[in-house]
Amino acid sequence: MTDTTLTDRPPRLDVEALERMYSLMLGTALADQRAAAESKAGRLMAAFYPVRGMEAVCAALGETMRTGDKMVSTYRNLGDALAKRMPLRSIIAELYGKAEGCSRGRGGPMHLQDQDVNFTATTGIVGSGMQIAAGLGMAEQLSGDGNAVVVTFGDGATSIGAFHEGMGFVALWKLPVVIVCQNNQWGEHTSIKEYTAAPELAQRAASYGMRAEKVDGFDPMACVAALETALARARAGEGPTFLEFEHYRLTGHTGTADFSYVPKDELAAAMERDPAPTFRKWLLANGHLSEGQIAEVETRVRAELEDAFQFAQNGTDPVQADIYEGVFENDEFARSVDGA
Amino acid sequence: MTDTTLTDRPPRLDVEALERMYSLMLGTALADQRAAAESKAGRLMAAFYPVRGMEAVCAALGETMRTGDKMVSTYRNLGDALAKRMPLRSIIAELYGKAEGCSRGRGGPMHLQDQDVNFTATTGIVGSGMQIAAGLGMAEQLSGDGNAVVVTFGDGATSIGAFHEGMGFVALWKLPVVIVCQNNQWGEHTSIKEYTAAPELAQRAASYGMRAEKVDGFDPMACVAALETALARARAGEGPTFLEFEHYRLTGHTGTADFSYVPKDELAAAMERDPAPTFRKWLLANGHLSEGQIAEVETRVRAELEDAFQFAQNGTDPVQADIYEGVFENDEFARSVDGA
Amino acid sequence: MPETTVQSMTIAQAINSGYHCAMEADDKIVLLGEDVAEPIGGVFKTTKDLSTKFGTDRVRATPIAEGAIAGSAVGLALGGYRAVAEVMFFDFTTHVMDQILNHAAKFRYMTGGATPTPVLVTTVVGSSHFGAQHAQSVESWFMHTPGINVCFPSTPADAKGLLMTCLESPDPSLLIQHSGLLYSIKEEVPVGPHRVPLGKAKTVRTGDDVTIVSYGPAVRIAMAAAESLAQDGIEADVIDLRSLVPLDFPAVFESVERTGRCVITHEATQFAGPGAEIAARITEDLFSELQGPVLRVGGLFTPQPFAKTLNRHPTSERVVAKVKQLF
Amino acid sequence: MPETTVQSMTIAQAINSGYHCAMEADDKIVLLGEDVAEPIGGVFKTTKDLSTKFGTDRVRATPIAEGAIAGSAVGLALGGYRAVAEVMFFDFTTHVMDQILNHAAKFRYMTGGATPTPVLVTTVVGSSHFGAQHAQSVESWFMHTPGINVCFPSTPADAKGLLMTCLESPDPSLLIQHSGLLYSIKEEVPVGPHRVPLGKAKTVRTGDDVTIVSYGPAVRIAMAAAESLAQDGIEADVIDLRSLVPLDFPAVFESVERTGRCVITHEATQFAGPGAEIAARITEDLFSELQGPVLRVGGLFTPQPFAKTLNRHPTSERVVAKVKQLF
Numbered sequence A, B: 001m002t003d004t005t006l007t008d009r010p011p012r013l014d015v016e017a018l019e020r021m022y023s024l025m026l027g028t029a030l031a032d033q034r035a036a037a038e039s040k041a042g043r044l045m046a047a048f049y050p051v052r053g054m055e056a057v058c059a060a061l062g063e064t065m066r067t068g069d070k071m072v073s074t075y076r077n078l079g080d081a082l083a084k085r086m087p088l089r090s091i092i093a094e095l096y097g098k099a100e101g102c103s104r105g106r107g108g109p110m111h112l113q114d115q116d117v118n119f120t121a122t123t124g125i126v127g128s129g130m131q132i133a134a135g136l137g138m139a140e141q142l143s144g145d146g147n148a149v150v151v152t153f154g155d156g157a158t159s160i161g162a163f164h165e166g167m168g169f170v171a172l173w174k175l176p177v178v179i180v181c182q183n184n185q186w187g188e189h190t191s192i193k194e195y196t197a198a199p200e201l202a203q204r205a206a207s208y209g210m211r212a213e214k215v216d217g218f219d220p221m222a223c224v225a226a227l228e229t230a231l232a233r234a235r236a237g238e239g240p241t242f243l244e245f246e247h248y249r250l251t252g253h254t255g256t257a258d259f260s261y262v263p264k265d266e267l268a269a270a271m272e273r274d275p276a277p278t279f280r281k282w283l284l285a286n287g288h289l290s291e292g293q294i295a296e297v298e299t300r301v302r303a304e305l306e307d308a309f310q311f312a313q314n315g316t317d318p319v320q321a322d323i324y325e326g327v328f329e330n331d332e333f334a335r336s337v338d339g340a
Numbered sequence C, D: 001m002p003e004t005t006v007q008s009m010t011i012a013q014a015i016n017s018g019y020h021c022a023m024e025a026d027d028k029i030v031l032l033g034e035d036v037a038e039p040i041g042g043v044f045k046t047t048k049d050l051s052t053k054f055g056t057d058r059v060r061a062t063p064i065a066e067g068a069i070a071g072s073a074v075g076l077a078l079g080g081y082r083a084v085a086e087v088m089f090f091d092f093t094t095h096v097m098d099q100i101l102n103h104a105a106k107f108r109y110m111t112g113g114a115t116p117t118p119v120l121v122t123t124v125v126g127s128s129h130f131g132a133q134h135a136q137s138v139e140s141w142f143m144h145t146p147g148i149n150v151c152f153p154s155t156p157a158d159a160k161g162l163l164m165t166c167l168e169s170p171d172p173s174l175l176i177q178h179s180g181l182l183y184s185i186k187e188e189v190p191v192g193p194h195r196v197p198l199g200k201a202k203t204v205r206t207g208d209d210v211t212i213v214s215y216g217p218a219v220r221i222a223m224a225a226a227e228s229l230a231q232d233g234i235e236a237d238v239i240d241l242r243s244l245v246p247l248d249f250p251a252v253f254e255s256v257e258r259t260g261r262c263v264i265t266h267e268a269t270q271f272a273g274p275g276a277e278i279a280a281r282i283t284e285d286l287f288s289e290l291q292g293p294v295l296r297v298g299g300l301f302t303p304q305p306f307a308k309t310l311n312r313h314p315t316s317e318r319v320v321a322k323v324k325q326l327f
């Protein structure tokens, strides 16, 4: 994890693509910061899970997934949502529990989704997304539409039974699922070294009878390459791939959490590869983008973020009269039970 | 699975040991038959899960476990219970739901146990024993008594999350657990070839970071050898071992179930290695036991079985007045809730 | 096939017939469960012939992993399909609680309506041959979590009708079958599509003296009690709820308003069970109409004992005794 | 330390103190859960310093696998130890249902008394910051399965006292903590061992006009309602149940016999919730003493919405309104 040389750009990624990738990396990092600041200021009550450290993987997902591909994510989902091209406004409004949010303020940041772009589901329960992805994989296989399903989750999720059961289903029926394990070395406050005797997650995944690969999750172009292959296989009906993206969590578990327990040397080494600034340097050094172009991107990202937070803070609060909406398609029974 | 040559006897197994092993194999096979006959005759209402096919492993467990070793088993538990030297009477009485049964008729055959011999627990829920064994392993590790924990379950149980979670715990803390997977190639009516893309269970187990081995489960002496090593390691604090015993289910899933779906050729090949008769032949061929000695064993086993069924059928039925006994240590609340 | 063609069926056959009709009409229906495919067609024979007719892509015999069965059903629903997640015994639904109650039941609400998740969980309860881990009737766990329909039919026609309705419902559902009823009763059931609305109770006996509310296997107990009470001149209205969510409170209220007396009976444990809600609710709405408290006859506060001589379930004698307390 | 030495503590501190006392006295106690060890000492700080003092063999930070946490606790109990299985949020107990309700709660019964399985499951509920999957109060699931104690303390002293009692109970227990109460209230709590008996309710306010029954976070709602009612001349008895299994029906009956009126309030969903059982039971036993139906104010029939402007929980206004219906 000390090698900071990034893999070369694949020819198909043009300047616009690289700009999008940098925007996504920078956008998530800035949104993390902003949300943390808003939380500390008491203006934001949501628990918020920063993406910092895994931005390269998210940016690569953004360039390799198609709109038709379905995605299942977790509570740590901002990068995934942006990779799926969800509008930032609807994301941040959901963070504030506003009616303009993607889930109309009912779900909160742990339950972002956007059916228009097939950001299909997010779950706050560690590991459960893997089982849901198996079902989505069956749906894709049955429909024969040639789309893939992408499921993301952390290293810690590999301990829970739901992960294992989902792996079994996906492998057995060769479902078109790309399994993205974001190995940031930590599950909340516990290091991977402490919670498993078998930290080689890709190896364990291979033993289920599926293709598995370990990828440098700090290297955007390596991530693009691995995802491209896996997605192509899935779409071609060649079955699932497990990708372990190795990187490091560069923040606390939540936006406001203390993380002094993270070993200083490990963190410092990982910080050297902090995705957005590292990618920025690489874009410049390799002549892909000029200082001016970078500045333009940065200005735009900041403006979009500012706009989204403004939009959210000016949003509408859901009203109590609507509290029964969506328990069932028809609210009648729910209301009648409470005499409402 | 076509090689019928059995491994040589290890020197430490004397004639008495070989007799015990044959008794156990024969006893379970005969008990299976008898219980099935009683069920068909309508005298026995219990669901009963025959051991036939895995007797060699059970017999080997009987010779390698010590009384202090704890065991966790399943619904398919008669061979395990006998390996732990549970009295046959208390087993069969439980089958009939009699007060003389090991669980006083409250549990039934799915819940045999005998704390005197550390036949600690049985579960009717596939896979759950693995998690319980992890806890028992912690208890042994904490107490430092130098005993091992043995957990048994079927091949099908490797699909469920509980199995995986338990494996993770046992591997992580190097618990003194011997994990006995009875691979009889079937989970109810579904063949292992149909329910997993990775039928090499020992390989998958190894990927958790523990010692794992595949053993010919039709070969009693190979079973003894594998178990001896694994138990010694556990007792010495060297950690867990996963043993996949490969054999074949020679009956239906339950004592009365149809199993015409089992491929005739596979079944016929496996029948060639039917544990009790094969062991009988081997004992004679190798001069370990004479025809007379064998006949004596057989007479004794039949008599014991007859005695146990008689004992059970003459047993006492639990009475309704005692129905609240054991919900809690103190029955008072349970009774008061029902106004009893 | 017109709805008028009927055939004598057991509940197991009616359920099977319901699957055939529904899967023919809707090629988005997928069945997942242990041993659901041929040659077995389900350990209770309710999924017989389905894999032969609809293929093993739509009728999948799964690994032993109830969580993934349920989770896959959720994923299929989100992907535009409609999956049945078969859980062999009710006790094993402990393994589907996360996917069904944390996910399926909440997905529509948590996404502001964007992701309805219509899955159907089916399961079986009722035998004591297997002991305490294959016998608990835990419908109240599912009732207590808003967002999922809960049905427990007591007859073949209702079983088919509720199954088909659940398979068309926009919401997740749980359909419980009772092993004691699966093969023991036969009645004429429409061969073609047949639907029973959710939340509509059925009055299976009429009387003006007392209301006995019940569902599933306890309906037979309620009927036996009613017959016995009739000998003593007490005429009971017997109501088969058929679904617990939604629950037909209007029908229950109508009857209790008339009779002024009510006893509820079910096999589920009485303490914190479905009858508690029904009793509390009747009392809230009809207090001044009541001649006495609403009484309950549920499962005793014990696990399922194995011995046949120990009975924790309602009997008609227990129901009769409770009714008589009200006179 | 004599029980008379007291110190001002929050619930989080009191729980922590309870662990310290219990683990000092009984070296068979083992704690299992995610992040329970130092340097974090539990995400809610309730297990602070324990791993430092008692070692990581007895205080194990586990992998993320609630089923194995619970199953290990069961195994430890069968092996002569007493384990605490910490489940970070109540909703995640969906993953311990099999081990706790199919195994721990039934093992004593299923083995004719041979294998009592005294484990303690602890969990936290109460925040809406996380949305619908981190907010459901499902104590009624556990009440409904015979064989497990269920406690929900509302004060620091009760939290410590119930914890220590559960850690000495011969039966499995569930102890629920509320995140809204963990740090917000302080009271004097014995520094040394302190025990509160199971099944003994506490009358936290006396009055002869109406009984308000409550537990956990709703006790504060009940008290606020009582204060408001007093302004209108209605004096309420307020009962904090503290444990739901066993449930102190005698204390409740004594009060309702006196007041003739009762309202029950809790955060758990009202439908098929704990209040249904309590209401049904009061009505069964005290029908002729009642001036009106026993009424309930529980959680609305919805998942937990994320927006702060949507409130599904009881408020003192809702309780007051219900009480006034009885006059």
Ligand SMILES: Cc1ncc(C[n+]2csc(CCOP(=O)(O)OP(=O)(O)O)c2C)c(N)n1
Pocket (backbone or CB within 6 Å): A076, A124, A125, A126, A127, A153, A154, A155, A156, A157, A158, A160, A182, A184, A186, A187, A188, A249, A253, D034, D064, D066, D088, D092, D095
């Ligand atoms: C079943 C379950 N158990 C516990 C939690 C609490 N929890 C939330 S995130 C988390 C850590 C997950 O670690 P990992 O999978 O590595 O993902 P990361 O947070 O590092 O992205 C835990 C334990 C949960 N949400 N679900």
Ligand SMILES: Cc1ncc(C[n+]2csc(CCOP(=O)(O)OP(=O)(O)O)c2C)c(N)n1
Pocket (backbone or CB within 6 Å): B076, B124, B125, B126, B127, B153, B154, B155, B156, B157, B158, B160, B182, B184, B186, B187, B188, B249, B253, C034, C064, C066, C088, C092, C095
């Ligand atoms: C969680 C759970 N799911 C389903 C069942 C029903 N069931 C009982 S035995 C069995 C097959 C188990 O197969 P395997 O583990 O190979 O053991 P075997 O019966 O072959 O010995 C099934 C599915 C169960 N008891 N528990």
Ligand SMILES: [Mg+2]
Pocket (backbone or CB within 6 Å): A154, A155, A156, A182, A183, A184, A185, A186, A187, A188
């Ligand atoms: Mg992680």
Ligand SMILES: [Mg+2]
Pocket (backbone or CB within 6 Å): B154, B155, B156, B182, B183, B184, B185, B186, B187, B188
């Ligand atoms: Mg098997």
